[in-house]
Amino acid sequence: DAGVIQSPRHEVTEMGQEVTLRCKPISGHDYLFWYRQTMMRGLELLIYFNNNVPIDDSGMPEDRFSAKMPNASFSTLKIQPSEPRDSAVYFCASSSERVNTEAFFGQGTRLTVV
Amino acid sequence: RKEVEQDPGPFNVPEGATVAFNCTYSNSASQSFFWYRQDCRKEPKLLMSVYSSGNEDGRFTAQLNRASQYISLLIRDSKLSDSATYLCVVNVRNYQLIWGAGTKLIIKP
Numbered sequence: 001d002a003g004v005i006q007s008p009r010h011e012v013t014e015m016g017q018e019v020t021l022r023c024k025p026i027s028g029h030d031y032l033f034w035y036r037q038t039m040m041r042g043l044e045l046l047i048y049f050n051n052n053v054p055i056d057d058s059g060m061p062e063d064r065f066s067a068k069m070p071n072a073s074f075s076t077l078k079i080q081p082s083e084p085r086d087s088a089v090y091f092c093a094s095s096s097e098r099v100n101t102e103a104f105f106g107q108g109t110r111l112t113v114v
Numbered sequence: 115r116k117e118v119e120q121d122p123g124p125f126n127v128p129e130g131a132t133v134a135f136n137c138t139y140s141n142s143a144s145q146s147f148f149w150y151r152q153d154c155r156k157e158p159k160l161l162m163s164v165y166s167s168g169n170e171d172g173r174f175t176a177q178l179n180r181a182s183q184y185i186s187l188l189i190r191d192s193k194l195s196d197s198a199t200y201l202c203v204v205n206v207r208n209y210q211l212i213w214g215a216g217t218k219l220i221i222k223p
Contacts, residue, residue, distance in 0.1 A: 042214070042215035043158070056210075107157055
């Protein structure tokens with residue numbers, strides 16, 4: 001298995017532009033997580049899905065952030081409009097239904113908003 | 115008080131030494147516990163789960179103290195390749211994974 005695949009790996013955009021981050025989870029995994037990591041705040045859970053359904057989005061910072069999972073093999077995280085404070089590394093992770101199981105992370109998208 | 119707290123370090127340790135760090139958690143209903151390792155500019159990866167009875171994997175030993183609400187990670191005979199940030203993760207309830215900010219470890223030759 002190729003693991004969790006995220007794209008793009010790096011994104012530089014201007015303030016006010018729309019940014020879309022993409023994630024392909026590991027096949028057969030029922031849970032998908034979006035995280036944001038910064039030096040100041042560490043790793044924060046933004047939202048997670050179970051069987052393509054958003055379960056908890058309480059970590060999404062503002063209405064500018066939205067996430068979708070149209071099918072079991074694809075998810076997007078969208079920021080519109082983007083702001084410089086959104087600059088961070090965004091990780092997608094997936095795991096299986098079993099409790100206490102490992103979360104597998106993608107390599108992350110390094111977002112810079114100028 | 116943060117739900118999961120770790121000493122950010124860095125811990126500067128000579129190669130071959132033993133190093134240990136703790137992680138405290140505030141929710142007594144926490145169900146499961148993990149240590150993840152994150153290399154610079156890389157994604158976190160599971161190092162080991164932490165069981166009530168404690169567990170060992172080679173040079174690494176993890177322990178859980180529910181009474182005092184902390185978990186620990188001990189690394190023996192440290193290697194240069196052990197240099198990384200170690201993240202403590204607590205599962206409060208179904209998939210509510212709370213992450214510590216991480217402890218940075220630097221192994222010096």
